[in-house]
Amino acid sequence: MSGVFGVSRTKKQDVAKLAYYAAFALQHRGQETCGIAVNDQGVFKTYKDVGLATDVLDKEALRRLGEGQMAIGQNLYGTKIQVNRFNAQPMTINHIKGTLALGMDGAIVNASRLRKELELKGVIFHSVSEAEILSGQLIQARLEASSMEEAVLETMSKLRGAYSFVLMTPQKLIGVRDPYGVRPLCIGKLDDGYVISSESCAVVAVGGEFVRDVRPGEVVVIEDGELTSYTDYCNDKPKALCSFEYIYFARPDSVVEGNGIHETRMNLGKLLAKAHPVDADVVIGVPDSGLNAAMGYATESGIPYGIGFLKNKYIGRSFIAPEMEERELLVRIKLNAISSTVKDKRVIVVDDSIVRGVTSARFIRILREAGAKEIHVRSSAPPFIDECFYGTDIDSPETLISRHHSEEEIAEMIGADSVAFLPVEELIKAVKKPCPGLCDACFTANYPIDPSPAKEPMAKQVLQRLHDGD
Ligand code: AMP
Numbered sequence: 001m002s003g004v005f006g007v008s009r010t011k012k013q014d015v016a017k018l019a020y021y022a023a024f025a026l027q028h029r030g031q032e033t034c035g036i037a038v039n040d041q042g043v044f045k046t047y048k049d050v051g052l053a054t055d056v057l058d059k060e061a062l063r064r065l066g067e068g069q070m071a072i073g074q075n076l077y078g079t080k081i082q083v084n085r086f087n088a089q090p091m092t093i094n095h096i097k098g099t100l101a102l103g104m105d106g107a108i109v110n111a112s113r114l115r116k117e118l119e120l121k122g123v124i125f126h127s128v129s130e131a132e133i134l135s136g137q138l139i140q141a142r143l144e145a146s147s148m149e150e151a152v153l154e155t156m157s158k159l160r161g162a163y164s165f166v167l168m169t170p171q172k173l174i175g176v177r178d179p180y181g182v183r184p185l186c187i188g189k190l191d192d193g194y195v196i197s198s199e200s201c202a203v204v205a206v207g208g209e210f211v212r213d214v215r216p217g218e219v220v221v222i223e224d225g226e227l228t229s230y231t232d233y234c235n236d237k238p239k240a241l242c243s244f245e246y247i248y249f250a251r252p253d254s255v256v257e258g259n260g261i262h263e264t265r266m267n268l269g270k271l272l273a274k275a276h277p278v279d280a281d282v283v284i285g286v287p288d289s290g291l292n293a294a295m296g297y298a299t300e301s302g303i304p305y306g307i308g309f310l311k312n313k314y315i316g317r318s319f320i321a322p323e324m325e326e327r328e329l330l331v332r333i334k335l336n337a338i339s340s341t342v343k344d345k346r347v348i349v350v351d352d353s354i355v356r357g358v359t360s361a362r363f364i365r366i367l368r369e370a371g372a373k374e375i376h377v378r379s380s381a382p383p384f385i386d387e388c389f390y391g392t393d394i395d396s397p398e399t400l401i402s403r404h405h406s407e408e409e410i411a412e413m414i415g416a417d418s419v420a421f422l423p424v425e426e427l428i429k430a431v432k433k434p435c436p437g438l439c440d441a442c443f444t445a446n447y448p449i450d451p452s453p454a455k456e457p458m459a460k461q462v463l464q465r466l467h468d469g470d
Contacts, residue, residue, distance in 0.1 A: 001183060001242070001249050001391045002089075002105040003029035003075035005202055006166035008173035008222040009193035012040060016065035018195075018206045019073035023053040025205035026198055028251055029105070030077030033088035036061075037101035040068035042170030044099045048074075048088035070173050072166045074103030074131075079393050086127040090168075095139045100148075101168040102138070104131040105198055106183040107391040108161040110453035134165065149221050152176060153232055156219075160449055162242070162390030162439075164214070166196050173222040179233045180240040180448055181216025182390045182439055184256045187227070194222045199254040213257055216436060239436030240448040243427055244392060246438075247381045248289050248352045258433035262292050267430035268380040268422060269296020269350060276420035277301060278376045281345040284308025286352075286363055287335070293380035294350035303348065306341040309363070331362050337370035346374040353381035354410070354421070355394065357401035361414040368415070377416045382424035382443040389451035392442065 003026030007018050019036045034056045035048025045065050049056040053075065065071075074089035076082065090101040108114065111130045118136045119125070125132055137158065141151035148169045162182030167174040175196035177185045188195040188203030189211050197203050200210045214220055217233030242249070245256055252262040272293065283303050285294025288311065298305035312334055347367060354360050360377055367375055383402030387394065397403060401410055402421070411419040424443045431438065441447045 001029055001245075002077045002103075003027070003198045003202070004072070004103040004105050004164060004166045004185070004196075005074075005198065006070070006072040006103075006168065006173045006175060006196040007190070007193065007206070008070045008195075008225075009190065010069070010225040011192060012067050012069055015068050015071035016062050019071040020053065020057045020062060021205050022195070022197060022202040023057065023073045023075055025202040025251075026075050027053055029198055029249065030075035032078045032083045033076040033085070034074070035088050035090055035103075036065055036071055036073045037090040037092050037168060038065045038068040039070040039101070039168050039170065040066065042099070044092050044101055044168075046090060046092040046101065048090065049085055050083055050088065070168055072101055072103050072168045072173070074166075077391075077393070082128060087129040089129065089131050091127075091129065091131045091135045093135050093139065095142070097139075097142050098170050100135060100138065102131050102135050102165060104134060104163060104165040105185075105391070106162040106164055106178070107389060107454075108134065108159055108163055109389050109449060109451055110158075110160045112456070113453055114158065131165075134159075134163070138167070148172060148174065149219060149228075149230060152219050153230060156233055160453060162449065164198065171223055175214050175220045177214040177216055177218055179217035179235060179237055180439070181436055182240055182242050182449075184241065184245055184250065185214040186256075187211040187214060187220060193225055194227055196220065196222075199250055199256070201251045201254040204253070210255070238448060240439035241435060241437065242390065242392070243438045243440050244353075244381070244442070246431065252292055257431075257435045259431050259435060263432070264430050265292030265352075265380065266296035266299070267432065268427075269293035269298075270300035271426045271430055272350070272378050272380050272420075272422045273297040273300035275423055275426060276378055278348060278418060279346065280348045280374070280376060282306040282308070282341060283348045283350065284341060285350050286359070287311040290349075290351040290380070293352060297348065297350050297378060301348075307338055308341045308347065308349065308367070310336050310338060331366070335363065335366060337366045337372075339370040342367055343371035344373050346376070347372045348376045348378060350378045350380060352379070353384060354379045354401060354419070355384050356399045357410060357414050360416070364415045374417045375415075377411070377414070377419045379419075379421045381422060382427060382440070383421045384442050386442055386445040387451075388442045389447065389454045390439065390441075390449065
């Protein structure tokens with residue numbers, strides 16, 4: 001997952017600043033790279049680099065971006081090989097019919113096939129970014145099409161995967177969500193224009209009014225203050241919003257498909273308490289992502305909610321990390337227990353998820369040292385057992401602790417008195433408003449979009465080549 005944002009106004013204004021506020025509001029969706037492209041009557045300026053919004057987009061960068069009618073921004077979440085300036089977005093590309101800037105969230109399953117197809121036509125790539133492949137495909141389609149929206153619709157017929165993207169042409173701001181609706185995207189209104197954003201929290205951050213979600217498969221085009229919707233790919237296919245958006249990714253003040261994230265996480269905690277009750281003195285949450293579910297667990301169980309941890313908010317990239325032998329210190333610097341909450345108590349500690357189990361082993365050690373008598377770990381996500389091909393990065397499925405171990409074994413491995421996960425069939429019950437449907441492939445291995453192209457040797461070869469610096 002990543003964060004994307006676009007703004008289109010009818011008059012020339014300081015749109016870079018709005019995109020900066022949005023990048024700051026969407027920072028939780030990606031911390032690897034950040035960038036903005038501004039469009040002033042068809043003249044594009046782009047600034048992007050490795051780092052957080054506040055590191056990359058300083059006063060000088062915003063001054064250089066200048067004013068315009070439109071801007072897009074992107075925060076990248078990615079694997080190590082993607083973290084360099086070449087992979088940062090927006091991708092801004094000049095082509096025969098004009099200029100295009102693109103920022104993308106998600107993952108295209110058949111990206112390596114699409115890349116190869118372009119390479120065989122002589123297209124040269126500068127990055128390992130799927131956004132560059134998508135841009136290349138759009139430009140190829142635009143050569144034949146009469147408009148960029150037609151090129152977008154043509155390209156969508158070739159794309160397999162989970163994608164939400166914002167695209168800027170000299171005249172138009174375009175927002176696209178894949179037909180399964182795996183990644184979120186929404187529309188907001190300004191007094192003189194529109195914004196498109198991964199999450200509603202950024203619409204609020206720029207002073208806009210939330211209008212609605214972009215429908216799965218929908219293409220929205222904003223030109224001269226007017227919004228046009230193309231619904232060619234809004235079909236009856238099962239919808240599959242990533243359940244991790246509700247569990248972990250999205251910000252608690254955002255609303256996705258009509259469901260408030262905080263409220264949904266509270267519901268997950270309540271369902272978890274019903275499914276896995278245990279006698280205890282206090283319920284605490286792991287900051288920040290476990291707090292909402294912990295509150296739900298406490299509400300449902302009637303066990304008091306306590307603040308069990310202090311998380312230091314000021315650790316950024318500039319923090320001088322301890323040397324290897326002092327590594328354990330870093331954990332204490334980031335997170336510490338509040339001993340008066342946990343000392344001599346039976347503690348239920350709720351986290352949003354247990355992926356490899358490294359984080360839980362650490363916070364359990366901290367709680368034990370602070371004097372907790374019993375520690376019962378509860379995860380508001382079901383057991384994470386398989387790979388995600390739609391944008392959630394994990395090292396290898398073999399590192400997933402639930403893939404090969406039972407709850408009892410995990411408890412022993414991480415040093416807890418008990419461990420329990422939300423049963424996967426409970427997940428959908430936390431979502432109150434009629435949600436089009438959830439993707440739970442990482443918990444069930446039922447993939448709504450065929451992942452086989454991503455598993456092909458060719459896909460691995462492309463990655464290997466890029467990894468070797470070719
Ligand atoms: P671990 O079990 O040590 O791999 O880490 C689990 C923790 O990582 C959870 O507490 C989550 O808050 C966080 N987390 C869950 N999913 C992701 C993800 N896709 N990317 C980064 N962090 C995640």
